[in-house]
Amino acid sequence: MSHCNTVLSQVLKLIPRHEFTKLEKKADTKRRRGAFSRWSQFLALTVAQLTGRSSLRDIEMTIGSQKQLRYHLGCQQIKKSTLARANENLSADFYQELFGKLYQRCCDRGDKHKFRFKRKLFSLDSSLIGLSMKLFPQANYNTMKAAYKLHLGLDHDGRLSCFSNGSNKT
Numbered sequence: 001m002s003h004c005n006t007v008l009s010q011v012l013k014l015i016p017r018h019e020f021t022k023l024e025k026k027a028d029t030k031r032r033r034g035a036f037s038r039w040s041q042f043l044a045l046t047v048a049q050l051t052g053r054s055s056l057r058d059i060e061m062t063i064g065s066q067k068q069l070r071y072h073l074g075c076q077q078i079k080k081s082t083l084a085r086a087n088e089n090l091s092a093d094f095y096q097e098l099f100g101k102l103y104q105r106c107c108d109r110g111d112k113h114k115f116r117f118k119r120k121l122f123s124l125d126s127s128l129i130g131l132s133m134k135l136f137p138q139a140n141y142n143t144m145k146a147a148y149k150l151h152l153g154l155d156h157d158g159r160l161s162c163f164s165n166g167s168n169k170t
Helices: 007-012 017-027 038-051 056-064 067-073 080-089 093-109
Strands: 122-131 146-155 160-167
Touching (some): 007 038, 007 067, 017 038, 017 093, 038 056, 038 080, 056 067
Antiparallel strands (some): 122 146
């Protein structure tokens, strides 16, 4: 059977794997060698986001059903308990630094617009994301509603969001 690139593998080519590995080694110096990799966690979270998966079991079943594709993407076997442990214990700072690297690459390639400004132009937006109080009791927006407020900054040079910050305080 011949191999063909999937849409997911084409999307993942936008993420420089050597930079990802460098950041992984820097962030995870004390992890054991055969531990669940950041790349596998990243792939699982990416698949979950792109396909609208709603649970760890759903993610496990989706990725488990495509063993040959998992192999070609360089992903380990995904178990829901392992993914849950990785999401709980591994620092999110790694992904923040990865975002910074990807953002820098996008800024370097961004389209230039015809308008000329003396200073850099940014827009700021804040949105309220409603949540279930049963599932997210820590997001107590007020006594009747659970929500997080998402602040998003847009850089008009590259038409990219340049920062985001979420809080449960308004």
